[in-house]
Each structure stands twice: as C-alpha cells, then as structure tokens.
Amino acid sequence: MGKTARSMMFGERDVDALLETHAGRIAALTDALHLARAKSEHSSPVGAGTPYDSIWALRFVLSHDDDAEALSAATRTLRWREENAEMLAAAARGETLERFAPMERLIAADYHGKTLDGAPVYIVRAGLSNTMAVMAANKEDDVVEFMMYRKEMGAVMCDERTRRTRKLTKLLTVNDLNFVSVLHGTDKKFQKVLSRASKLSEDYYPQLLDRAVLINVPYVFSAIWGVFKNMLSAKTRAKVAICPVSDTRKGDVRKCPFAKLLDLSTIPSFLAGECRCKGGCVRGVANDQKTLIGAMTDDGLIAHNVPARGKIDVFAEVDATDAVAWRLLVEKGGVEVTATLRPAGWRKGDDVSKCTTLIRKFKHRDGDGTKEDVIVSPGKGTIAFTFSNAHSTWNSKDIKYSVDVVGGESGAAKEGEKETETDPTDLTDLTDLTEDKRESPAADALGEDLRAMKLEATPARAQTEVPSR
Ligand SMILES: [Zn+2]
Numbered sequence: 362m363g364k365t366a367r368s369m370m371f372g373e374r375d376v377d378a379l380l381e382t383h384a385g386r387i388a389a390l391t392d393a394l395h396l397a398r399a400k401s402e403h404s405s406p407v408g409a410g411t412p413y414d415s416i417w418a419l420r421f422v423l424s425h426d427d428d429a430e431a432l433s434a435a436t437r438t439l440r441w442r443e444e445n446a447e448m449l450a451a452a453a454r455g456e457t458l459e460r461f462a463p464m465e466r467l468i469a470a471d472y473h474g475k476t477l478d479g480a481p482v483y484i485v486r487a488g489l490s491n492t493m494a495v496m497a498a499n500k501e502d503d504v505v506e507f508m509m510y511r512k513e514m515g516a517v518m519c520d521e522r523t524r525r526t527r528k529l530t531k532l533l534t535v536n537d538l539n540f541v542s543v544l545h546g547t548d549k550k551f552q553k554v555l556s557r558a559s560k561l562s563e564d565y566y567p568q569l570l571d572r573a574v575l576i577n578v579p580y581v582f583s584a585i586w587g588v589f590k591n592m593l594s595a596k597t598r599a600k601v602a603i604c605p606v607s608d609t610r611k612g613d614v615r616k617c618p619f620a621k622l623l624d625l626s627t628i629p630s631f632l633a634g635e636c637r638c639k640g641g642c643v644r645g646v647a648n649d650q651k652t653l654i655g656a657m658t659d660d661g662l663i664a665h666n667v668p669a670r671g672k673i674d675v676f677a678e679v680d681a682t683d684a685v686a687w688r689l690l691v692e693k694g695g696v697e698v699t700a701t702l703r704p705a706g707w708r709k710g711d712d713v714s715k716c717t718t719l720i721r722k723f724k725h726r727d728g729d730g731t732k733e734d735v736i737v738s739p740g741k742g743t744i745a746f747t748f749s750n751a752h753s754t755w756n757s758k759d760i761k762y763s764v765d766v767v768g769g770e771s772g773a774a775k776e777g778e779k780e781t782e783t784d785p786t787d788l789t790d791l792t793d794l795t796e797d798k799r800e801s802p803a804a805d806a807l808g809e810d811l812r813a814m815k816l817e818a819t820p821a822r823a824q825t826e827v828p829s830r
Contacts, residue, residue, distance in 0.1 A: 424567030474627030488540030531571035
C-alpha cells in the first residue's frame with residue numbers, strides 16, 4: 362500500500378494539504394492532459410478556471426499511484442464526458458431525462474440525507490427495486506447510462522462541498538437489503554448492468570465512493586453475496602462494509618458501526634432514521650413498503666397478482682385533509698377492500714383502536730368494472746389500503762390499482778405502495794390482536810381480513826364510507 366492509499370484510509374481529507382502534497386503530480390497530469398488535447402485524444406480545456414482543475418485532478422492522482430495510469434484514466438474520463446455532455450449537464454442541473462423515466466419509477470434509489478460530516482448519502486432499497494421489470498423494458502446501455510447519471514449527481518454534490526469546505530468529500534452509499542429475494546441475485550441482466558456501472562465509476566469517478574454499506578443483510582445473504590460481490594469491481598468490493606443489524610425497521614441501528622457516520626435526523630425511518638417524507642423518502646416509495654415496485658400499465662394502474670389466501674397492502678402517507686384518489690380493477694373474481702388510517706408513529710402491534718376505518722370492507726368483483734373513489738384523510742398518518750384475497754383458498758387474483766395523494770395542502774401527487782403477505786405466521790400473530798378488537802369500528806385492516814376468513818358465512822356488503830371533514 363503506497364503512502365497515498367494509507368493516508369486516505371486514515372482520513373486525510375484536507376484538500377489544501379492534499380493539493381500541496383501532490384502538487385508535482387497534479388501539475389504533471391494537467392500538462393499531460395494539455396498535450397493529449399493537442400493530440401486530439403480529448404477536446405476539453407483543462408487546468409485552473411475549468412471544471413478540470415487541480416481539485417479534479419487530485420482525485421485521479423490519489424486513486425492511481427502510477428502517473429501513466431492517472432493520465433490514461435483522466436483522458437478516458439474527459440472523452441466520456443464529452444460524449445455524454447447532455448446527460449451530465451442534466452444531472453448537474455438535477456433534471457431528469459425522458460428516457461430515464463420508466464426506470465426511475467422502478468428503482469427505489471436516491472440521494473437522501475447526509476453523514477455527520479455533511480457528505481451526501483445514496484440510499485438503495487434493493488429489495489423493492491424491480492430490476493427485472495427495468496431490464497425487460499429498457500436497453501442495457503440505457504440502464505448503465507442511468508446509473509452513471511445518478512453517480513454524476515453525487516459527484517456534483519461532493520465536488521461542490523469539497524470546494525466550499527476544503528474537505529475532500531465522498532459518497533456514502535447505503536444498500537438496504539431488507540426484502541431482497543434470492544430471485545434478485547439471479548437477475549443476470551441487471552447484474553451485468555451493475556458490473557459495468559461499477560467498472561465505469563472506478564474510471565470516471567475516482568475517490569468518489571467512501572463506503573458502500575450493506576444493511577439489513579438477509580438470512581440467505583451468504584448465497585446472495587456470492588453473486589452480488591462479483592458484480593462489483595475489486596476496488597469497490599474493498600470498500601463494502603456489511604452491517605450486522607438484521608432489521609433497522611425495529612432494530613437498534615447503533616449496533617451498526619456505520620450508523621455512527623450518519624446524521625440520523627436526515628435518514629429515512631426504514632434505516633432507523635427520523636425522516637418520514639410525505640409519499641416516502643426514496644422516489645415516492647412509502648417507507649413501510651415491503652415488496653417490489655409494480656410495473657405500471659398504460660392506464661396508469663399498477664398490475665399485481667394477489668396470491669390465494671394473500672393480500673396486498675398499499676400505503677399512502679397523508680396529512681389531515683389530504684385527498685387520496687384510488688382505483689381498482691379486478692381481472693377475474695373479486696377481492697375485498699378496506700382502508701384504514703394509522704396515525705403518525707403507529708406501528709404494527711400498537712393499539713388498533715387508534716386507527717380509523719376509512720373504507721369498510723366490501724368486495725369488488727370483475728363485473729363491477731373500475732372502482733374509482735376519493736377519500737379525505739381525517740388526520741396525519743399512513744392510510745393502508747388492503748386488497749385481500751384471503752377468502753380464496755386456491756385462486757390468485759390479478760388486479761390493477763392506483764393510490765394517489767392528489768389534494769391537501771401540499772397538492773403533490775404521490776404514489777402509493779403495495780406489499781404482499783402470504784406468511785401464515787403473520788396472520789396468526791394478528792389473531793390475538795384482533796380478537797379483542799372485534800367490535801371496534803376502528804379495527805385494523807389486517808384484522809378485517811382475518812374476520813373475513815373466520816366469518817365466511819357472512820357475506821360482505823359493498824359500502825364505502827367517506828369520513829366527513
Ligand atoms: Zn425523508
């Protein structure tokens with residue numbers, strides 16, 4: 362390990378000290394890049410007063426002990442930046458590109474919050490990101506480009522902060538592996554994208570990644586990691602930190618050594634932080650969501666299969682008086698619908714009498730067409746819509762739905778979310794919870810399902826209750 366690598370590992374981040382230490386190599390790299398431009402190896406102006414000045418060159422010098430390697434990587438980077446100027450400019454302005462829209466909806470990843478040092482944090486909710494749908498609907502090159510677009514956004518933030526604070530700022534990425542299935546690990550097409558993006562990032566964004574933290578590592582992780590680690594370059598792999606916390610939704614994040622680096626007041630609730638952005642912290646995916654983001658159909662509805670004896674919960678974070686528009690279509694057969702407002706801070710296992718029933722259970726059938734309605738939230742919290750197929754022992758149901766917060770003070774349209782639960786132990790747990798509350802009008806939506814299973818003799822009547830304001 363060279364002196365450079367060692368000093369970086371021990372946290373030398375003073376830019377002015379680094380510039381002084383490496384002044385000779387930075388000057389040599391800049392001169393060589395001038396020469397390379399004269400030879401048409403790239404066409405970007407470099408040096409003081411350009412975006413490719415000594416602070417930019419410093420990252421290449423720090424990442425490559427060999428001058429020729431630093432020059433080669435920097436030259437390739439400039440060429441790549443020239444070829445991708447439109448995408449990079451959009452990223453710098455924080456604008457999205459039309460061609461990324463179909464991916465952005467399916468990939469639950471974004472910058473959110475910061476470390477205690479003020480460095481940006483990139484959060485990936487791997488278990489919710491529907492990479493198979495992404496790969497089915499997009500070209501591999503476009504998905505790789507999208508990954509680089511997101512990387513550029515982080516690079517811009519880190520560069521801005523580096524110049525402002527004179528501290529070399531790098532990204533912390535947190536990959537939340539909650540709800541990751543082994544299926545993800547076998548999504549070969551997306552693996553290839555990750556692998557390509559990781560290699561490109563190493564070339565084009567030296568000294569950008571501080572740590573990649575894997576958190577909420579699932580039980581079957583040993584199987585997944587064997588595949589996952591091969592998608593990462595050796596350099597990236599060396600920066601990966603695996604956090605022992607098994608579930609930050611209920612666990613103590615202080616057990617994770619990297620949590621010490623995070624400013625928890627800015628970190629989403631699913632990572633044991635304090636933030637619950639309206640509509641969800643990361644790309645409008647609700648913080649409580651547990652399953653893959655669905656693929657959206659042409660009519661703006663999300664298609665989903667509700668397994669036999671299972672259900673889907675769709676969540677919408679709301680303030681009091683927010684209007685929530687929802688639609689439901691059942692392809693064949695019927696599902697039972699309920700909606701309940703869980704007050705802010707309410708968790709599964711809390712007193713269900715604190716929840717408010719917004720839609721009493723009714724059955725929506727294929728012959729009923731598309732159900733469309735608007736409910737107004739009587740309070741702040743999370744509205745849980747439940748589309749239940751618990752009554753059906755054998756047949757799964759194909760449904761299409763949408764849940765959007767359309768009104769209220771913010772007026773922002775937010776997407777809901779879904780989760781599928783078929784685990785019978787989960788239902789067993791709820792039995793105790795709901796028995797006591799059988800008479801409560803504010804029974805939890807999950808409890809409604811159970812009751813439906815138990816009281817099958819009593820047919821449910823369709824009625825929608827909209828609370829008065
Ligand atoms: Zn947030």
